[in-house]
Amino acid sequence: MREHTSIALLALAGACLSGCAYDEGLIIENLKGTIKIPIEAATRTIIDEEGNATELTDPRLIGPVYLGLYPSVAEANVLERYPHPELGPQYQTDVPGDAYPYGGISVGDIRFACLEFLTCKVVSGRYADWNSLVEWFQLIQQPILDNQGVEISDGEYLRQTCYDLLNVTSDAETRITAYEDRNGDGETNELDLDFVLDDAGEYYVGDFTLWQQEFFWDQDQENCTPGLDCKGFTLWGWMDAPSSLSFKYSTCEDGLGQNIEVYDADFIGGRPQADLLNFPSIYIDDGDWVVGNPYQWDNIDARPELILDFEVQ
């Protein structure tokens, strides 16, 4: 009886544990790494109304950074002028091939900042607070105007406009300004933005996470563990710099996005283009910075450091 009881209990325990070792068969990981942007990418000459030129170096000039995971990336060539994901086959006449990304993410999003004036001009993770946002557009000689054409000089007004329009109650919900103490120093300020200047003063450095990325590998290799002894996909990306005149981002489509219809406003909020990672060459233009040395991901646990060191000219 004692022996039978033991067997029964073992069988029960085994049944209870079944499922604990369940493997969905998908290799899905949060892939993490670091982006480095040279300060030259965040430098621009501003000319004021009187024609005086001022050179600005400011992280608020850092546009959205788009990262894609591709089968492979080609060296710079005459056509593209910069390292570029290799395109797949062209199926239709006059329709370019596709870079066929496996995945991707952005560091900083094009955000709808609640005024038509700001459509396609604001990126998340760049402004310490609402006054910083207002001051920035004053600094670049493009003061913010509300929907009646009145200049806004108070960040609190802009914040309240967003709260009312989006039905939110906190900066964390708008995700336009710094909203959390990322570095743990007890304060929420410019040190909690996406990119922070390194100690040497040469690069703005920020982290990225590719959430729940399915891991793909070189299909020609057999009997290997992807990410361990197979070559994985290649990480490549670029930063969309704001245009020199309008300070809009070319990766943003201002004719699409959230439709705002309230009593004092009727406009479209803008959105990023939906094929940025598939056809990056359409959107990369002069002044943007791209990754010169893509990273081939062959280890799931790797934490690569990607440098946007190639300026498109």
Place this chain on the structure above:
Amino acid sequence: MVWNLLNGRTILPVLAAVVALMLALPAWAQTTGKLRVQVVDTDDLEIPGVTLILEGETMIGGAKTRTTDAMGRFLFGDLAPGSYRLEASKDGLGDAIISDIKIDVGRETQLTVTMSIGEEIIVTAKREAVDVSSTSRTQVLTKEFLQKIPAGRSYQTAVTFAAGVQEGVGGNPNMGGAYNENTYMLDGINITDPVTGTFSMNFNFDAIQQIEVLLGGYMPEYGTSVGGVVNIVTESGTNNLEYNTSIYYNNGNMRPRKDERVTSDGFTLAPTGFDSEFQTILIGAKISGPIVRDKAWFIISYQSTRSIIASTGIPQARDFDGHYMLAKLTVQPTTEHRFALLLRSDPTNIDNQEQFNPFIKAEAQDRQVQGGYTASAKWQWFLSPEVNLDSNISLQKTYIETSSVPCTHNRDRDWHQCKAGEMEGDIDWENSPRLGLGGAYNSVNSFRYYFDDRIRYTLSSKLSVLSVDDFLGGTHDFKFGVEGVQLVWDQIQGISGNAYYYDINEAAFDPQTFTNYYWLETSGPINFRITSSQYNMFAQDSWKPVSNLTLNYGMRFDSFVIRNDLAEPVLSGGLLGPRLFGSWDPFKDQKTKVATGFGRFNDTGRLGVANYTSSSGYGQKLYFGELLEGQGPSSVFVNSQQDVYFNIPKDNLNIAHDNLRNPRVDEIILILEREVIEDVALFSQMSGKFSRFMFEPDETSLIYDEDGSAIIGSRRSDVINSYGRLRTPVLAKRDYYQWDLGVRKVQSRRWAATATYTYTNATGSSQQALSGSFLNDPQTQYNYGQLNIDRRHSFKSLAIWDLPTDPWTQSLSLTFVYYDGFPVDRYYYSEASQGYTLRIRPRGTYYRFNPYWFVSIGFRQSIDVRKGKFILSLDAQNLTNNRSPDLLSSTFINSQNRLLTVSRQDPLRLQFGVAYEF
């Protein structure tokens, strides 16, 4: 002694029956209770060979005569719920007569009979305050309880008064999980909607004998439920001819007539000019009695339900007209065989069911026909007093048919024929419908149809072998069951002409100034058939190694396959669900219980899960155009944007992940109960339920930005079409903790009462195990947080008091319920979905409803007349309360993250009733 029976001529047919049933297909669930008798003398020494005669009004087949074993014990199994009388006799000893022994469904009543020399003992049994052998979190709602509490004569409402049960959605309570994870049983037949996981049928409230409410810790025989179980047992009749007829009128229009449309944050919208309305009238009749005394009983029950319910701001009330019929025939020709036939149906017509939209014209409201029927045949073979074999075959069908009110006399059309004399309505049958804001003007010529059938075939068998002695001196009550289930879900829906025309400028809609439209063309009606086959079996034992310890353990095996409309198996498997629970009575006084254990409950999926990958999609093409003149698509529209604007193919682009597995729930319980004073027990029930691998759909082709709300690329070079994938990821989980702390006073000395405080905590990434409640797109951060079933604190109490004013009987009842509200997820604009959705944000923390409470009272006056009696009743539901807007009476506006109340927040409902019975 049981094994002695299993030889020779007996064992062969038993084995043959078991094998045949194993090869066949299954729902079990208990519909009866047990009585465990222990006979002792005045020195507590067991008395063997005592003749026991048990008789009860609800027990067909006549009195049962049994003899106690060498330990002075006997276990009566398979007793219909009700009141019993036991007579014990033995030469040399005085007889003992115990009356009013209460038998409840799913319970084991323990009775110790004391006999002495020459002295006759006549006592009335008392209902135990603590069930020391039960290891489940359970409560039985008796007929007396159901008839006296002010629950609106709704079994769904009555269930919410059980300890630990939380208010849910649409009359489906949360019972240790989400509202649609429960199993509903009617006389042992699973009547749960196989698609939605909710209750699926109605019947006369007066026909209910008892309801067993199980929240957890239950044994394998109760099925594959991952939530709670509502086990309803209806009456079967008696040897007495009984008749009951009643009429109840319930009116919720007592408050001032003008309701306002208010939001959860106090914002008051403009009065609509239309008040909400609530009126119900129930007319019922029930007759039961013998066809042949002790051999054949019948019951026929009918209830008409008519309700007029209008949401605030909706001018046209919803008119509900239901007819609930239930008939049962129970025949026991010999002591060895019993047969039962159950027939049930609840056809219902609903007019003006579209209560969500104030713009829909009254004549354009849909008409819905719904209902279903159940047919069940049961055979019980009593091989010996301890061994019986129950076999059951049943068919259950529910249907919903919806069509627009304008009907047609054109017999060439096979939908919604007008009745004789009914006006056809203003319908342009040759052209496609035009829709404005929310279908505002679909009365012009809109026509849609929707037919939905859900069918469940079940064949099951259960072998019970009770009172098997082991060599250690303990006893076992074994049960083995096999079951085969076939589920079918048929649906067809579409619109005439297969195209809609929408007014682009919806906000300023005026049917006289149509200018611009977009034109949505569909590929044809949706027409699919989803099926599931299940083969289940279980084995379980209630083992009493010593008199004060009960070990309830068992194993359930579910083998199943669910197929989509292409007959492709979407989900299949063979699942083991072990259960091991123990209950200990440390002081051997039947006043204390310490119970604990573990159980795994597997989810074999709903048919709706398979439909995710069905290919009978609603293919669509969108055209932009300008209305010019004339009629018909060809002459009306000039495409201004080059033909098709977008094209969604008819074939479904969703796939199922190769390695789908089944969601499962692991539960750990700890129950402590103690009778502190006579008939009053304190109880504490703690439960942890851990749901894992829940079904989640994700989007495989799109690549999102950091915020998770906008698309920046596509893995298929196709940013228009969405490619979904059904998964059961490790991250899709829910942790649910519940603690019920209360006091219970069982029915005695004319009153009963309970009071329960319940604490719950629910966190996770998925609300429900059976449907994808949250999109888990790869490449976005997983959403985790408080879930909507998290209603931290609640308190409910109720009391029933029969006033001592003989010969008339009066009873008063009082209920008080308090909830501290529950969280609502925060919705954000998502460019990917072109609307407000949940994506990467922590969930459930944006808003928590204010606490609310309400009090109800009930009064019953019984008046004896020459033949029978009249019962007058008056209920005041929600007599006073502070109920704030919540999901039960509101619509959540995602874009504003606020609630809009669409029906009255705190309707006082008065119910008057008269019943006559003999």
